[in-house]
Amino acid sequence: MALTDEAMDKIKAMIVDGELAPGSRLPKEDVLAGQLGLSRSSLREAVRALTAMRILVTRQGDGTYVSSLEPHLLLETLSFASDVSQGQTALQLLQVRRLLEPQATGLAAALLGPGDLRELRALLARSRSATTVEEFVVHDIEFHLRIVAAVGNPVLSMLLQVLSTQTQRVRIVRGTRAERAVEHAHREHEEILRALENRDALLAASAATVHVSAVEQWVARSLVDTSLQVAED
The missing domain is CATH 1.10.10.10 (Winged helix-like DNA-binding domain superfamily/Winged helix DNA-binding domain)
Structure with missing residues (x-):
């Protein structure tokens, strides 16, 4: 040693x-x-x-x-791992996010107050008016973190923040057809918020699962495409 x-x-x-x-x-x-x-x-x-x-x-x-x-303080040091994650590692981080975030979103349905829901609606409006991928991602992250924050568990909030950092999200969106990826995200955000406004925990969790799974599936497809390209070369 x-x-x-x-x-x-x-x-x-x-x-x-x-x-x-x-x-x-x-x-x-x-x-x-x-x-x-x-x-x-x-x-x-x-x-x-x-x-x-x-x-x-x-x-x-x-x-x-x-x-x-405090656990959430110690978890901050893991953010770099998410920032530099590529390929299979990025996919694994998203898989863990999919296991955690939908459950947190479902729990938040009963905990978000009217003021919280208005702020989430305002965040979606700002997201819609974003002119760059980077600006969209800032609002995207804040939207999800505000929902998770309602659960009142700072360790969970920090862990989910670590699992999907701004750097990682920008890279993923830019790696897709950005305009179409952002438009899909807008629709999925709207479905999540509508379920939260209706206090429908199951629907909110399902909508969040669909949202995270869409990103996960893109990363998985990109890995397959890269493998095929290497094989052809």
Whole structure:
């Protein structure tokens, strides 16, 4: 095991064992290095890595602290994986999204208030007036996240945000015949919102399934087309 990995494991073990609680300050570098039997350079590298993972937080001039360790905070670091996902990996992320988002949308049918529904309607109007794929995707993401937010589970909200980031969605829409893909999305959004307005949980979940499945099917078809092209070459 690399020294940096060993140092990271030792710090994480201290957190898991309760020696370092969420929000607590790490001992001074020389003290912690001696306590863990590590060199200061290995400890420094481990702290940098754990800070990037949002497990630790460095406060300028004040030291390094354990973060709140809230699951939704830690999940933010996974967004990059979705941003760079291609091919089979992108398809797998969409499959997980299909398992989660329709259920969340169905639950939201009973939880969205009149003000929430008006805001969702306004989001669809802004989506309709978008002039670029990037602008459409911004409203698309906000539409879905506002629905999921009604469930009141920040871990679920962050997980679904990670599963389908703005970068990923723009890439997928641009990879299709963009105008037709956007028009289909408008219709599917309308069906989701109509079901939510009618407080029809089953229909809302079904409409969300159709919507996510359409994107998933396009990615699957693109994988097949790419495989055939490679075989022909």
